[in-house]
Amino acid sequence: MTTIDVISPGALTTIQDLGRPGWAYVGVPRSGAVDRKSFKGANLLVGNDLSAAALETTMAGPRLRFGGPATVALTCAVVDARVDDRPVSMNTAFEVSDGETLKVGNAKSGLRTYIAFAGGVEVPLVLGSAATDTLTGLGPAALARGDLLRLAVAHGSPPSVISPALSLPAVPELHVVLGPREDWFTAAAVSRLTSEPFTVTPASNRIGLRFGGPPLDRARTDELLSEGLVPGAIQVPPAGQPILLLADHPTTGGYPVIAVVVEADMLIAAQLRPGQPVRFAL
Numbered sequence: 416m417t418t419i420d421v422i423s424p425g426a427l428t429t430i431q432d433l434g435r436p437g438w439a440y441v442g443v444p445r446s447g448a449v450d451r452k453s454f455k456g457a458n459l460l461v462g463n464d465l466s467a468a469a470l471e472t473t474m475a476g477p478r479l480r481f482g483g484p485a486t487v488a489l490t491c492a493v494v495d496a497r498v499d500d501r502p503v504s505m506n507t508a509f510e511v512s513d514g515e516t517l518k519v520g521n522a523k524s525g526l527r528t529y530i531a532f533a534g535g536v537e538v539p540l541v542l543g544s545a546a547t548d549t550l551t552g553l554g555p556a557a558l559a560r561g562d563l564l565r566l567a568v569a570h571g572s573p574p575s576v577i578s579p580a581l582s583l584p585a586v587p588e589l590h591v592v593l594g595p596r597e598d599w600f601t602a603a604a605v606s607r608l609t610s611e612p613f614t615v616t617p618a619s620n621r622i623g624l625r626f627g628g629p630p631l632d633r634a635r636t637d638e639l640l641s642e643g644l645v646p647g648a649i650q651v652p653p654a655g656q657p658i659l660l661l662a663d664h665p666t667t668g669g670y671p672v673i674a675v676v677v678e679a680d681m682l683i684a685a686q687l688r689p690g691q692p693v694r695f696a697l
Contacts, residue, residue: 416483416565416566416568417483417484417532417534417566418483418563418564418566419479419480419482419563419564419565419566420480420482421479421559421560421561421564422478422479422516422560423477423478424477424557424560424562425472425473425474425476425477425519425558426472426473426474427472427557428470428471428476428558429470429546429547429555429557430468430469430470430471430536430545430546430547430554430558431446431448431454431468431470431471431546432448432466432544432545432546433447433448433451433454433455433465434446434544434546435544435548439643439666442551442666443548443666444548444551444663444664444665444666446548446550446553446662447544447546447662448471448662449527449621449661449662449685450491450527450529450682450685450686451682453490453491453527453578453581454469454531456491456506456578457489457490457491457530458535459574460490460506460508460531460573460576461486461487461508461533461569462486462533462569462571462572463533463534463569464535467535467567469529469530469531469532469535469536470529470536470558471527471529472492472494472519472522472527472528472529472530474521474526475520476494476518476528476530477519477530477558478519479516479518479519480515481511481512481514481515481517482513482514483566484512484513485510485511485534486508486509486511486532486533487510487511487532488506488508488509488530488578489506489519489529490528490529490531490578491525491528491529491686492522492523492524492525492526492527492528493522493523493525493581494519494520494521494522494528495520495521496518496519496520497518498511498515498516499515499516503517505528506577506578506579507577508573524583525581526688527686533566533569534566534568534570535566536564536566536567537564537566537567538555539555541553548663549620549663550621550622550663551663581686583683583686585692586692586693587687587691587694588680588694588695589676589684589693589694589695589696590676590677590679590680590695590696590697591608591674591675591677591695592674592675592677592697593605593673593674593697594672594673594675596671596672597673598634598635599633599634599635599639599673600631600632600671600673604630604632604634604655604673605673607628607629607631608674608695609695609696611628611694612628612692613626613657613693613695614628614690614692615687615690615691615693616689619687619689620661621662621663622664624658624659624684625658626656626657626658626659628656628657630656631655631657631673632655633651633655633671638669639670639671641667641668642669644660644664644666644668645675646660646661646678646681647660647676647677647684648675649672649676649695650668650671650673651673652670657673658670661681661684661685
């Protein structure tokens with residue numbers, strides 16, 4: 416069995432799969448990879464089931480020393496990566512030998528890089544999933560220096576495929592469907608949401624993206640009873656600055672949801688980094 420020593424964990428590196436759906440009724444988020452398409456692409460490159468446990472990095476990647484051979488792939492946020500002294504390419508599978516070290520650098524564009532290993536990372540499942548949930552604390556802890564990871568045995572050969580590279584425009588556009596509580600906001604607020612730019616703030620994480628921009632004023636100031644939430648919901652606290660909910664979002668909330676980002680554009684939202692301007696469009 417191949418093992419991996421975590422020499423350095425990076426800024427935030429977690430173990431993820433496709434999450435634990437079906438538990439919202441008891442308050443447990445789905446969690447799992449924020450950028451599900453790139454996560455699946457990494458697993459495809461190394462011949463895994465698409466839901467096999469892999470690593471999700473945030474901005475700065477880890478240094479990993481291998482105790483045994485492994486087939487590895489990196490997808491999405493563009494980074495410089497090296498195995499010992501040789502550079503390795505993203506979006507295609509490569510081999511690491513026993514004793515070699517993989518160093519994953521800082522993201523040049525985008526935010527999250529996925530690191531998949533043939534066989535997948537072997538960790539105990541919690542409610543059927545290996546995902547690290549930063550909201551509830553379920554699943555394994557984020558990687559720390561000195562951790563030892565174990566890889567499961569690979570069951571197939573990687574296919575000859577290349578995953579598409581990340582390409583984000585200077586000002587990404589996220590398409591939204593209004594509601595369910597747009598009537599709690601003024602007409603001017605709805606117009607601002609879909610006509611003026613917003614900026615991702617540093618107070619963002621796997622739970623949600625916080626935006627700075629023109630305040631979205633409410634037409635109603637009474638208290639909203641807590642109600643269910645979905646990934647992509649745009650909640651607006653009383654200060655008027657919107658929050659776009661991501662993978663580790665709570666299952667219910669008391670702030671009105673002015674709109675919801677369509678599922679296809681959540682792949683873009685997953686890669687937005689602090690300081691990134693963004694626009695919303697109907």
